[in-house]
Amino acid sequence: MASFIFIAYTGWIYWYIKQTTQDNDFLLYAYAVWNAGLVSAVISLLLF
Numbered sequence: 001m002a003s004f005i006f007i008a009y010t011g012w013i014y015w016y017i018k019q020t021t022q023d024n025d026f027l028l029y030a031y032a033v034w035n036a037g038l039v040s041a042v043i044s045l046l047l048f
Helices: 002-020 024-047
Strands: none
Touching (some): 002 024
């Protein structure tokens, strides 16, 4: 279930950013930051 939520959230934010900007550098940066934050949150929930 957690993996499904993870995929859904990353997919949604990727689509949203892609729709709102044509700047690929910003797209990749924002997507990477979002993924890093989400992974950290998931790991924290799993560990604690």
